[in-house]
Amino acid sequence: MTGRQEATRLGRMGYEGVAVCVPVTIPYSRYSLRSAHWFCGRALAALLQQAGITKDEVDGFCISSFTLAPDTAVGLTQHLGVSPRWLDHIPMGGASGAVALRRAARAVQSGDAEVVACIAGDTNHVDSFRKTIASFSQFANDAVYPYGSGGPNASFAFLTDHYMRQYGARREDFAKLCIAQRDNALHYPHALMKRPLRLDDYLDARPIADPLCLFDCVMPCAGAEAFLVMTQDRARSLDLPFVSILSTIERHNAYPDDPIQIRGGWAMDVDGFYDLAGIGPDEIDFVEAYDDYPVICFMQIEDLGFCGKGEAPDFVRQHDLTTTGDFPFNTSGGQLSVGQAGAAGGSLGLVEAIRQLTDSCLGAAVTDPRHGLVSCFGMINYDRGLCSSAAILGRVEK
Amino acid sequence: MTTALPPPKKKDPVRRTRQPTLPPGNRSREAQGLTAMAAVGRFALQICTACGQTQYPPRQVCGNCLGDDLPWRDLDPGGTLLAETRLHHANDLFFRDRLPWRLGVVRMDAGPSVVVHLAEDCQQGMRVRLSLNLDRSGHAVMNARPETPGPNSEDDLQLRELTMDPKDRRVLIVNGKTELGLALAQGFKAAGAREIFVGYAEPWKASAALDAAKAVDGVTLFPLDVTDTDSVQELAAVLGGKVEIMVNNSYHPRPGGAVDRLDMNLSREEMDIHYFGLLRLAGYFGPTMRARGADGAHGACAWVNVLSAYAQVNNPAFGTYSASQAAAWSLAQCLRAELSPGGIRVVNAFMGPLDDEWHQMVPPPKLPSDMVAGRIIEALQKGREDVPIGAVAEEIMQRLVENPKEIEREITL
Known part of the structure; x- marks a missing residue:
């Protein structure tokens, strides 16, 4: 019995027959006068245009956005003039991509919706970021924001400081990851960072929150990412290239007793994750990880089984993380080089993975990938990120 | 080791005075419980009566057993510093003006991990003591200092934003003609105040206390009669821009109530x-x-009102005095709100009866003036805002929480 059949026998249903297709990116900009509604609306327009379908054929929507407020997905239906029979709003920021994917997939499998548009987008006005973090959560308002931490910088500074001391990571190790991602981004047209990053640039960058310096931090920006989920039969009839879903996981508030975050929810679910996929970490051809700060990439490399806890610094030293390397990682450049378009940051890697597996890359392509792993993370509610999710996507031969 | 506080420079009259900004003050109702503790200098968190779990950040339902009886209980403020950072960037204007700024994560012995303001002499892995302090917005924050503070630790610039330390500051003591006024002048001198301005009314009346105060190094006397608007206005014109700590110790207690002693002039x-x-x-x-x-x-950082504990509940033996103290207390609350945009903290000290001529007929315990002065200066150094002084004041505050009717009927202190 294969691992995949075993997982199914244990009661976890696979994602057979589900297609993920039509990767869409609304180009990023540092600031925008447009609203989040505009970014979501233009993402839907691009989905329809690329899929060759009409608005009425999309009967499910899954929306993620911080700056849509006071609206939610509900208000957006009237803005965009759609009448879906299935609607979800996922307030999980960076973790929203794989979560949207797995919910949409189940809706399609059950027939509750036929075509689900998963859209994550945010605008960035000059003062948007400050406003978002000033009212992020009750715990943040009460116990973090009054301490002067401008958003997640201080939180990730703590995690990075602790991780470096605990596991011997050096700034040069984080630099290697950031530089490799920048190399990847130089091929990706939507990346906001257009210049190569040198080791000296990284090490000498101005400090933001020790030990974090400028190139450890993402740049908030405006933009959107989107994709469609439908049955594979429907995708074939529309002649759309698509990928399959081998496995997904999500977890919230994992390991609450850890005094400080050294791992995310992936570690709780990693065994079942690969069991359902029927493959192991060895068969993953590239990884799209959540990368608002490099330390969380290191945790994902560990928690998703590519090495043991505390071994990511050495793993990164031993591997080439560029698209043509032996461990292609954040192949479009990730948020660190493309920019963090709010909640769209949670779908950047997912959309890139669809492109890699359907030979429609905008940037550099991994050589003949069969499986891509997408990992998402989000929501520093108080002292740690609460939401984690991941998916394994597979190439489907025509 | 903490960098020693540089002595204050002479103010350049041409340079623009930095405008006050406040740290973010938006707190949930639950978190205001921390503010109540910080105001009186307690270190207390919510503890679940059902399962004993310590809660942080504050909440309404236990994060362990989902119980909803979460009273505030004093607990051990010890912990270990797990991680630290020094902010070089902040979006908030208050912190932008004060960068760099140190923060840490402390694992409390009592359980929770807390984000803290971190003293300069704390290092990773070190044992630290936490305190709840009111920040410039008047809301509680967690502050961590080494278990054994090093040299100059009171000079920590972040700490000075949380306290109202008299060191190197200029103080105005409104009434120098009482024993308490003298004790305050001596206390502020010992606490390192830069200059001590002492007011006096009725210059034709000799005062041994004022003579002694005048002899304290750093003290300058100024005529000040708080019942005379011109007098107050004139002194404000001279000293207004120099007073960093105002101590209103006006004191005029007289025995008697309304029915037993109707005296409109006295009242x-x-x-x-x-x-x-x-x-x-x-x-x-x-x-x-x-x-x-x-x-x-x-x-400028603090405005101290030296009030009687009878401001909080009327003592009929000093009935009209109590009423005037209640009025002053109410106005002090108004003052607290009005000064808060400048980050100026209003400290209300509630003292029990002083051991002086006006309390001759009052049984002990009665307070010596130097003890009262010491408690006021300590409150400034520690950043407290409501300060009961002496057993009588402490008992009144506790009884008011437990049963206000009981103390109203039974007050004999």
């Missing part, structure tokens, strides 16, 4: 000194102090 005097006196001081000194709330590490 009016009490109101004039305690209530209208505060009003005049607030009106003329308040605006300048509020504008100087961010004027560097030695800027």
Whole structure:
């Protein structure tokens, strides 16, 4: 019995027959006068245009956005003039991509919706970021924001400081990851960072929150990412290239007793994750990880089984993380080089993975990938990120 | 080791005074529980009565057993510093003005991990002690210092934003003609105050206390009669821009109540000194102090009102005095709100009966003036805002929480 059949026998249903297709990116900009509604609306327009379908054929929507407020997905239906029979709003920021994917997939499998548009987008006005973090959560308002931490910088500074001391990571190790991602981004047209990053640039960058310096931090920006989920039969009839879903996981508030975050929810679910996929970490051809700060990439490399806890610094030293390397990682450049378009940051890697597996890359392509792993993370509610999710996507031969 | 506080520089009259900004003050109702603890200098968190779990950040339902009985309980403020950072960037204007700024994560012995303001002499892995302090917005924050503070630890610039330390600051003591006024002048001198301005009314009346105060190094006397609007206005014109800590210790207690001793003149005097006196001081000194709330590490920081504990519940033996104190207390709350945009903190000290001529007929315990002065200065150094002084004041505050009717009927202290 294969691992995949075993997982199914244990009661976890696979994602057979589900297609993920039509990767869409609304180009990023540092600031925008447009609203989040505009970014979501233009993402839907691009989905329809690329899929060759009409608005009425999309009967499910899954929306993620911080700056849509006071609206939610509900208000957006009237803005965009759609009448879906299935609607979800996922307030999980960076973790929203794989979560949207797995919910949409189940809706399609059950027939509750036929075509689900998963859209994550945010605008960035000059003062948007400050406003978002000033009212992020009750715990943040009460116990973090009054301490002067401008958003997640201080939180990730703590995690990075602790991780470096605990596991011997050096700034040069984080630099290697950031530089490799920048190399990847130089091929990706939507990346906001257009210049190569040198080791000296990284090490000498101005400090933001020790030990974090400028190139450890993402740049908030405006933009959107989107994709469609439908049955594979429907995708074939529309002649759309698509990928399959081998496995997904999500977890919230994992390991609450850890005094400080050294791992995310992936570690709780990693065994079942690969069991359902029927493959192991060895068969993953590239990884799209959540990368608002490099330390969380290191945790994902560990928690998703590519090495043991505390071994990511050495793993990164031993591997080439560029698209043509032996461990292609954040192949479009990730948020660190493309920019963090709010909640769209949670779908950047997912959309890139669809492109890699359907030979429609905008940037550099991994050589003949069969499986891509997408990992998402989000929501520093108080002292740690609460939401984690991941998916394994597979190439489907025509 | 903490960097020693540089002595204050002479103010450059051409340079613009830095305008006051406040740290973010938006808190949930639950988190205001921390503020209540910080105001009186307690270190307490919510502890679940059902399962004993310590809760942080504050909440309404236990994060372990989902129970909803979460009373505030004093607990061990010890912990270990797990991680630290020094902010070089902040979006918030208050912190932008004060960068770099140190923060840490402390694992408390009591369980929770807490984000803290971190003293300069704390290092990773070190044992630390936490305190709850009121920040410039008047809300509680967690602060961590080494278990054994090193040299100059009181000079920590972040700590000075959370406290109202008299060191290197200029103080105005409103009434120098009482034993308490003298004890305050001596206490502030010992606490390192830069200059001590001492007011006196009725110059034709000799005062041994004032003579002694005058002899204290650093003390300058100024005529000040809080019942005379012109007098207050004139002194504010001279000193207004220099007062960094205002201590309103106006004091005019007289025994007697309403039915047993109707004396309109006496009662009016009490109101004039305690209530209208505060009003005049607030009106003329308040605006300048509020504008100087961010004027560097030695800027204006505190307004102390020395009140009677009978402000909180009337003692009929001093009935009209109690009433004038209640009026002053109410105005002090108004003052607290009005000074808060400048980050100026209003400290209300509630003292029990002093051991002086006006309390001759009152049984002990009665308070020596130097003890009262010491408690007031300690409150400034520790950043407290409501300060009961002496057993009588402490008992009154506790009984008011437990059963206000009981103390109203039974007050004999």
